[in-house]
Amino acid sequence: MTQPARPGVRSGEQLLFLTDDQLRQGIELMFFAYRDFTADPDRILDAHGYGRAHHRVLHFVNRRPGLTVNELLAILAVTKQSLNRVLRLLVEDGLVASRVGRRDRRQRNLTLTETGRALEAELSAAQQARMRRAFSAAGPEAVQGFRQVLEQIIDPEMRGRIDRLLERRE
Amino acid sequence: MTQPARPGVRSGEQLLFLTDDQLRQGIELMFFAYRDFTADPDRILDAHGYGRAHHRVLHFVNRRPGLTVNELLAILAVTKQSLNRVLRLLVEDGLVASRVGRRDRRQRNLTLTETGRALEAELSAAQQARMRRAFSAAGPEAVQGFRQVLEQIIDPEMRGRIDRLLERRE
DNA sequence: CTTGGAAAGTCAACAAGGCTGACATAAAAT
DNA sequence: ATTTTATGTCAGCCTTGTTGACTTTCCAAG
Numbered sequence A, B: 001m002t003q004p005a006r007p008g009v010r011s012g013e014q015l016l017f018l019t020d021d022q023l024r025q026g027i028e029l030m031f032f033a034y035r036d037f038t039a040d041p042d043r044i045l046d047a048h049g050y051g052r053a054h055h056r057v058l059h060f061v062n063r064r065p066g067l068t069v070n071e072l073l074a075i076l077a078v079t080k081q082s083l084n085r086v087l088r089l090l091v092e093d094g095l096v097a098s099r100v101g102r103r104d105r106r107q108r109n110l111t112l113t114e115t116g117r118a119l120e121a122e123l124s125a126a127q128q129a130r131m132r133r134a135f136s137a138a139g140p141e142a143v144q145g146f147r148q149v150l151e152q153i154i155d156p157e158m159r160g161r162i163d164r165l166l167e168r169r170e
Numbered sequence C: 001c002t003t004g005g006a007a008a009g010t011c012a013a014c015a016a017g018g019c020t021g022a023c024a025t026a027a028a029a030t
Numbered sequence D: 001a002t003t004t005t006a007t008g009t010c011a012g013c014c015t016t017g018t019t020g021a022c023t024t025t026c027c028a029a030g
Helices: A020-048 A052-063 A069-076 A080-092 A114-138 A140-153 A156-167 B020-048 B052-063 B069-076 B080-092 B114-138 B140-153 B156-167
Strands: A096-100 A108-112 B096-100 B108-112
Touching: A020 A052, A020 A114, A020 B020, A020 B052, A020 B114, A020 B140, A020 B156, A052 A069, A052 A080, A052 A096, A052 A108, A052 A114, A052 B020, A069 A080, A069 A108, A069 A156, A080 A096, A108 A114, A114 A140, A114 B020, A114 B140, A140 B020, A140 B114, A140 B140, A156 B020, B020 B052, B020 B114, B052 B069, B052 B080, B052 B096, B052 B108, B052 B114, B069 B080, B069 B108, B069 B156, B080 B096, B108 B114, B114 B140
Parallel strands: none
Antiparallel strands: A096 A108, B096 B108
16 A cells, blocks of 8 residues: 655655545545444444444434434435434334424434443444554554544535534534 | 543543544544545446446556456455446446456456546546545645554555555566 | 366345435424 | 424335355366
8 A cells, every 4th residue: 555656756846745646545545444444333233233324323323412313414414214214223122212302392302222322332342443553553643644634535514514513512 | 523632531641642532533534534535426426327336446447457357356345246247337338348368368357448547537536636635735744644544444454455456566 | 188166257136225206294483 | 374394204216235056167286
């Protein structure tokens, strides 16, 4: 995965990190890393009869307990039909609780049950273990760069929406 | 996406970048960034009647012209039935050429046709544009860290296999 | 030279998880 | 009183992954 800069294609400035080779390498790294990044939770999910979509719901409901369906839809950016299919199963199976909103009774506030928290913790542990090893091996400065680049890859509007939905809570 | 380190959970050393919050943030960034990262080519592919799986084939065949089916299978890590479905269409449509190997006539050497190269270039341009903007905004040192962390996320065996298949050519 | 195994291709069936479109109900907002 | 919003649901389609079974071609080792 490591390749020397192409000789002779040197621009006048320090822009060697923007060569086609570097960009291609970044693109391929995203593909391979994302695949392995999802592999550990996928195995666990499979053993429990769930899929990656269920993982996402568990993650974000755990992340923001009391989240509404609409907020979850905005985060996941899928159709409500698609979300509903996995959410319904999680509610039926007793991993997610769906309660009528107090202020707005049309809304449903989602939380994890004890069982849901347990599975979420198991999935999270696996994913965090891989991330921790990677962070650890790469070092704090690399982690800083990793975050900066990934943030920039995200659409600006989506960046704002995520901040609104996940960070600042009214 | 930015959150302060939790107070009180400070280990004696400089391991603050390994806190649960930092790991969780890294995990979420992978999810959001990968999604937007694939969005541009997905739109183009859709307009041409292809999917993400076709993109991967075009990418790696372009990357290593003459690649065999087995090598491609090893890179993509899918079943041959799954690969064959998309590969067959690309060959039928005249984007990929499949030629009997010279040394080993059981093998098929895959290359892009002119049409295939054109679509690959279009897809690549879109993906590179996003990556270039991100790299540019984050700067060369961040890019270095980005690469280091992603490399570490990949399974070591897969890392070796990729190097063998994509870098060193006999 | 024969035979075993490797490379490629194919058929069938299934599952996950996206999508669209059409509707239904309850509750809030106007 | 009416319209809009939040949620849920049915039905059907598509892509892309899976397993399992089987064939053809061809290399390589006995």
